[in-house]
Amino acid sequence: MGMGFNGLKNKDNHVPTEDNNVNGNGEEDSSNFEEKKEDLGVGKKSPFFPFYSPSPAYFFSKKSPARSPAPGSGTPRRIFKGKFPPPSPARHIRALLAKRHGSVKPNEATIPEGKEVEVGVGLDKNFGFSKNLYNKYELGEEVGRGHFGYTCRANFKKGELKGQEVAVKVIPKAKMTTAIAIEDVRKEVKILRALTGHSNLIQFYDAYEDNDNVYIVMELCEGGELLDRILSRGGKYTEDDAKTVIIQILNVVAFCHLQGVVHRDLKPENFLFTCKDENSQLKAIDFGLSDFVKPDERLNDIVGSAYYVAPEVLHRAYSTEADVWSVGVIAYILLCGSRPFWARTESGIFRAVVKAEPSYEEQPWPTLTSEAKDFVKRLLNKDPRKRMTAAQAMCHPWIKNSNDIKVPLDILVFKLMKAYMRSSPLRKAALRTLSKTLTVDELFYLKEQFALLEPNKSGTISLDNIKAALTKNATDAMKESLVYDFLASLNALQYRRMDFEEFCASALSVHQLEALERWEQHARCAYELFEKDGNRTIMIEELASELGLSPSVPVHAVLHDWIRHTDGKLSFLGFVNYRETEKRRIKCYQKTVLEDLHFLQNTFIGAVRLSLISGSSNRKLATSLVLDDPAGTIALDHLRFHCENLIDCVIASENISRLVMGHSYLKSSDILDNLVIFNCLVSSSVLYNRKSIDFLSW
Ligand SMILES: Nc1ncnc2c1ncn2[C@@H]1O[C@H](COP(=O)(O)OP(=O)(O)OP(=O)(O)O)[C@@H](O)[C@H]1O
Ligand SMILES: [Ca+2]
Numbered sequence: 001m002g003m004g005f006n007g008l009k010n011k012d013n014h015v016p017t018e019d020n021n022v023n024g025n026g027e028e029d030s031s032n033f034e035e036k037k038e039d040l041g042v043g044k045k046s047p048f049f050p051f052y053s054p055s056p057a058y059f060f061s062k063k064s065p066a067r068s069p070a071p072g073s074g075t076p077r078r079i080f081k082g083k084f085p086p087p088s089p090a091r092h093i094r095a096l097l098a099k100r101h102g103s104v105k106p107n108e109a110t111i112p113e114g115k116e117v118e119v120g121v122g123l124d125k126n127f128g129f130s131k132n133l134y135n136k137y138e139l140g141e142e143v144g145r146g147h148f149g150y151t152c153r154a155n156f157k158k159g160e161l162k163g164q165e166v167a168v169k170v171i172p173k174a175k176m177t178t179a180i181a182i183e184d185v186r187k188e189v190k191i192l193r194a195l196t197g198h199s200n201l202i203q204f205y206d207a208y209e210d211n212d213n214v215y216i217v218m219e220l221c222e223g224g225e226l227l228d229r230i231l232s233r234g235g236k237y238t239e240d241d242a243k244t245v246i247i248q249i250l251n252v253v254a255f256c257h258l259q260g261v262v263h264r265d266l267k268p269e270n271f272l273f274t275c276k277d278e279n280s281q282l283k284a285i286d287f288g289l290s291d292f293v294k295p296d297e298r299l300n301d302i303v304g305s306a307y308y309v310a311p312e313v314l315h316r317a318y319s320t321e322a323d324v325w326s327v328g329v330i331a332y333i334l335l336c337g338s339r340p341f342w343a344r345t346e347s348g349i350f351r352a353v354v355k356a357e358p359s360y361e362e363q364p365w366p367t368l369t370s371e372a373k374d375f376v377k378r379l380l381n382k383d384p385r386k387r388m389t390a391a392q393a394m395c396h397p398w399i400k401n402s403n404d405i406k407v408p409l410d411i412l413v414f415k416l417m418k419a420y421m422r423s424s425p426l427r428k429a430a431l432r433t434l435s436k437t438l439t440v441d442e443l444f445y446l447k448e449q450f451a452l453l454e455p456n457k458s459g460t461i462s463l464d465n466i467k468a469a470l471t472k473n474a475t476d477a478m479k480e481s482l483v484y485d486f487l488a489s490l491n492a493l494q495y496r497r498m499d500f501e502e503f504c505a506s507a508l509s510v511h512q513l514e515a516l517e518r519w520e521q522h523a524r525c526a527y528e529l530f531e532k533d534g535n536r537t538i539m540i541e542e543l544a545s546e547l548g549l550s551p552s553v554p555v556h557a558v559l560h561d562w563i564r565h566t567d568g569k570l571s572f573l574g575f576v577n578y579r580e581t582e583k584r585r586i587k588c589y590q591k592t593v594l595e596d597l598h599f600l601q602n603t604f605i606g607a608v609r610l611s612l613i614s615g616s617s618n619r620k621l622a623t624s625l626v627l628d629d630p631a632g633t634i635a636l637d638h639l640r641f642h643c644e645n646l647i648d649c650v651i652a653s654e655n656i657s658r659l660v661m662g663h664s665y666l667k668s669s670d671i672l673d674n675l676v677i678f679n680c681l682v683s684s685s686v687l688y689n690r691k692s693i694d695f696l697s698w
């Protein structure tokens with residue numbers, strides 16, 4: 001029997017009609033999904049997403065009733081002044097659905113009947129959950145629906161809790177047509193089970209299964225989705241109202257991130273109000289695409305919903321920062337009622353996400369406070385290293401003075417401390433001087449973090465303090481994400497303590513400072529201090545080895561200006577670029593350097609997409625690069641700069657298994673060979689039809 005999407009009303013296929021008509025622009029999200037040729041770059045064959053078919057969307061073929069109007073909203077005429085149409089239910093990224101359901105293939109306009117059954121043959125759909133849901137609960141009316149499941153009210157049938165209401169999310173097993181889809185459901189339950197005790201996170205009770213379905217029993221929210229409230233308000237929230245919502249979102253997001261869980265599908269549909277009250281509490285739901293992520297790890301699968309997806313997700317190398325981007329999109333929508341990145345087609349949205357800057361010119365932006373704007377901009381920074389973390393966002397001037405702010409511990413602090421511990425004395429000195437130039441606002445976050453680690457206010461912290469602070473906040477999720485193991489990298493702190501001054505130097509993110517408008521001033525001030533106290537003579541070879549440059553890199557060309565000719569000390573340029581742990585920024589050659597994906601995508605014509613993915617698992621680090629180098633003349637060292645962890649990489653090619661290189665640096669000849677193979681594949685444009693190089697299947 002055919003199943004899959006066709007059997008399910010798809011709310012995401014629809015937007016309230018009024019929304020569409022506002023700008024005389026009914027095509028947005030409309031159900032005909034006719035993709036515009038120019039949007040897809042047909043003919044140009046955009047190298048960015050070569051796997052997208054230029055055909056119309058394939059599986060949103062069934063019409064479904066429009067989303068029910070938000071409570072109390074009736075069918076009001078909504079006035080939206082934003083540049084783009086107002087928010088509507090978001091669709092998952094097609095690549096995601098294809099991968100998760102094995103049902104969307106390029107150039108497949110329809111899904112043949114019965115295909116999914118075939119795909120599903122031989123899959124183990126036993127989850128080991130209890131089987132007696134109906135003994136315990138009586139299922140009632142449906143309260144919501146998504147791509148993967150629908151949710152019902154339910155009552156305890158008997159016992160002490162008789163009559164008490166819960167919510168049951170029903171996920172049909174028939175829809176689990178791939179191993180990944182099954183794994184996603186396992187993970188959804190595992191993560192819900194592990195993440196306990198946060199007031200802005202849906203409370204999980206239990207999971208059940210039978211032959212047909214998996215059932216997730218959880219706390220019932222009666223207040224509806226955040227999206228419906230946004231729509232019923234006509235899009236715009238006052239700054240204070242937006243803040244109330246954003247704080248709760250940041251709270252739960254920061255909590256997840258500390259636990260090593262990345263949600264990957266944050267959007268207004270996935271936040272529910274507990275009750276109908278205006279100031280009801282907000283709860284994060286739907287961990288169906290969530291994953292554990294180790295502090296050092298990057299994920300690579302393209303996951304999420306188009307309007308909310310972060311640029312680095314599209315580049316297939318991301319971590320928790322991607323969630324913060326989605327929060328930025330939500331904040332933008334709350335404050336102005338319109339989406340920051342918008343286009344008629346999915347590929348158009350992706351292009352906007354990667355390249356376009358959101359508008360802050362249109363109403364109501366000019367009337368909003370500069371803090372609010374700055375807040376959103378710092379969440380929507382395209383560089384994840386420059387983006388605020390959720391915990392930092394709670395320390396932002398726009399937020400920090402609100403009631404009920406309790407800044408949570410930030411895992412970023414430990415990541416930065418690790419890098420600091422491994423730094424040379426010269427780099428530590430450079431960081432120390434930078435930390436002395438921080439403003440009160442910037443210090444606020446560091447003070448909060450230090451206070452969380454320093455329970456007895458002794459003025460210094462130890463490794464034990466850090467462990468204790470983590471333990472205090474730990475859930476079972478931390479076991480999975482190995483947050484504790486990560487602390488081993490701070491072992492140097494075992495026999496000494498750190499005072500606030502050193503803590504600031506160690507937990508300071510230079511990338512984030514660089515994103516500030518006053519970075520230049522910061523850097524100049526810091527350099528002056530550094531000149532007085534810290535700068536020293538350094539040989540070019542020493543600098544190169546500290547930076548991890550291999551001997552084959554002509555260091556003089558790179559580092560020439562980093563050392564002052566008069567006295568051999570670090571120049572200002574050297575000072576601002578000096579990053580032992582950050583090799584990416586070193587600009588070797590103007591022409592061939594892969595300094596920046598966007599730059600390459602914009603610049604090179606006929607670029608080839610080369611994916612470097614990790615050897616051991618497709619969830620591990622992956623870095624995508626776009627190379628324009630048909631002759632394969634790009635040296636290995638260039639690649640090395642731009643893949644933080646080439647050690648674990650496999651070159652994508654027709655025969656992946658043959659090309660697994662194991663845990664050593666690839667020889668440059670290997671890279672060149674594979675580039676040639678890859679280029680051949682691309683140039684004969686088999687890329688579009690060949691299963692063996694189907695990007696989606698990785
Ligand atoms: N605990 C709950 N209480 C009340 N309603 C809920 C609850 N959990 C989910 N819902 C409703 O059911 C809808 C679908 O749930 P959920 O988002 O978990 O499903 P999904 O199929 O994974 O969705 P998506 O298409 O976004 O992946 C929600 O948007 C919400 O309206
Ligand atoms: Ca959902």
Ligand SMILES: [Ca+2]
Binds near residue numbers: 148286
């Ligand atoms: Ca989901």
